[in-house]
Each structure stands twice: as structure tokens, then as C-alpha cells.
Amino acid sequence: MEQANATTTLLEDLKTRIARLGHPAKAADRAVIPFGSGAIDRRLPGGGLALGALHEVSGGGPDVEHGAAAALLIAGVLARHPGQVLWVVERADLFAPALGAVGLSPDRVIYAEAGKAKSVLMAMEEGLRHAGLAGVVGELSGRLTLIASRRLQLAAEQSGVICFALRRSRSHDDPALAEPTAATTRWRVSALPSPPPLPHAPETPGLARARWRLELLRCRGGEPATWIVEASDATGHLDLPPDLADRPAAAPDRRSAAAG
Numbered sequence: 001m002e003q004a005n006a007t008t009t010l011l012e013d014l015k016t017r018i019a020r021l022g023h024p025a026k027a028a029d030r031a032v033i034p035f036g037s038g039a040i041d042r043r044l045p046g047g048g049l050a051l052g053a054l055h056e057v058s059g060g061g062p063d064v065e066h067g068a069a070a071a072l073l074i075a076g077v078l079a080r081h082p083g084q085v086l087w088v089v090e091r092a093d094l095f096a097p098a099l100g101a102v103g104l105s106p107d108r109v110i111y112a113e114a115g116k117a118k119s120v121l122m123a124m125e126e127g128l129r130h131a132g133l134a135g136v137v138g139e140l141s142g143r144l145t146l147i148a149s150r151r152l153q154l155a156a157e158q159s160g161v162i163c164f165a166l167r168r169s170r171s172h173d174d175p176a177l178a179e180p181t182a183a184t185t186r187w188r189v190s191a192l193p194s195p196p197p198l199p200h201a202p203e204t205p206g207l208a209r210a211r212w213r214l215e216l217l218r219c220r221g222g223e224p225a226t227w228i229v230e231a232s233d234a235t236g237h238l239d240l241p242p243d244l245a246d247r248p249a250a251a252p253d254r255r256s257a258a259a260g
Helices: 002-019 068-079 096-101 117-128 146-159 254-259
Strands: 054-059 084-089 109-113 133-141 162-168 185-192 211-219 225-230
Touching (some): 068 162, 068 185, 068 211, 117 162
Parallel strands (some): 054 162, 054 185, 084 109, 084 133
Antiparallel strands (some): 211 225
């Protein structure tokens, strides 16, 4: 009963806070948010991440538990899309200043602590009913069922608001992360060692811009792909490392593509 009352209070509070935003004008010809890297955007239908759609993102390896790189990827994308963002978590472990470091200013984010995965889904769906939002992000542990993801996808389509499900788990090989969902795209982001910034000091690692392995595991209307990228900068943009920019994209992992 207490949990039900808390969820009701959360949803009512969200309705009140989001209603104050109004409905900012959006460019009618902008159906996607591009990454700004031709190598990535060329692999996505429309040249970027579709608005009015659900996108699924998780960390790779040990980071699947905390989702730090995944959160920064999402924040960097939303930093380049104007308006307020609803960010729903199960517990208060989101480091908000890190989002600001990739361009998503704290004053643009409405934070909501839902307590459990079911309440996160309810809050996400409520947020997606409001076209005044630039995006909705929900951090989820456990399963994201096909039915639940379809509800989010349909709500996103109706409002035109982009939605991100940030999947988290205590196990890096959690089979729940490979289950089918209605998400338009599924991504995995893994932190890689940074290269040494000085050619004359190769023994000094980790001081250059962070690097990620960015994997597109599933894409409706597209094909899986993998890139090595420099992590989101202060404006939310990714870059291909200069030493890799002229090389062909890495072949996707067949097992990962099949799981996606």
C-alpha cells in the first residue's frame, strides 16, 4: 500500500512539474538527432537517432551494473536537442555533474526517483505523454518485457518525444539484456583505455580523451555495427579517434548481433 501511494504521488508530482513546461516549437523537418559523425549516422535510417521512438542502451562489461558510459552517451545526445529532459532512476545514484560535463545542463533535467523498475516504467510512460519534453530517460534493472517496451514505443510515437531505456544489471552476461524488445535501436557502450596524449611519453596511459567501444546491436531498418570512438565532449559530440578515422569500421560481433 505504501509503495502504491508513493508511486501515485510520484506520478502526480511529475504531471504538475511537466505541465509547467508548455509546448516549445520544434523544427518540423527534424525527425532524428544525428551523432554528427558520418561513419555512425550513415548506418542509421534517417541519419541519426529517431525522435518519437524508444532506444535501448546498456554498458559493457563491468559497467553494465552502473551504466556510467551509457548515461554519458544518452546525455550527450540530449544535450544537442533543446528542451527539458525527464530522467527517472530507481535510486538516487545518478551523478548529475557528469551529465553537465557532456553538455546536458542540470537546469534542463527533471529528476525523479521511482524506487523500483515498475514505477520507473510508469513514470517514463507518463512523461512520454507530454510533447513539451525533449526526451525521457529511464534507468531500469531487471527485465524490459516486450509488452512494456511496446507501451513506451507507442507513447513515444504519439508524442514525438525520444525515449531512452538505460538497462542496468549486476551481471554483465545477464540474459535479460538480450531478450527482444520493441526498441528501435539497441546499443552497448564499453569503456576502453585512453591512449597516451604525448607521442614522446608512451608509458603514460590514460590522460587523453576517453574512448568507448560503441556497438549498435540492433537497428530497425539497419544493420549491426561497431565503432571505436572518443567519448562525448563538452558539447555532447562523439569523434572518431584520429589514428582510427581512416580505417574501416570494425566488424560486429556475430553473437552480440544475434542477441540484439
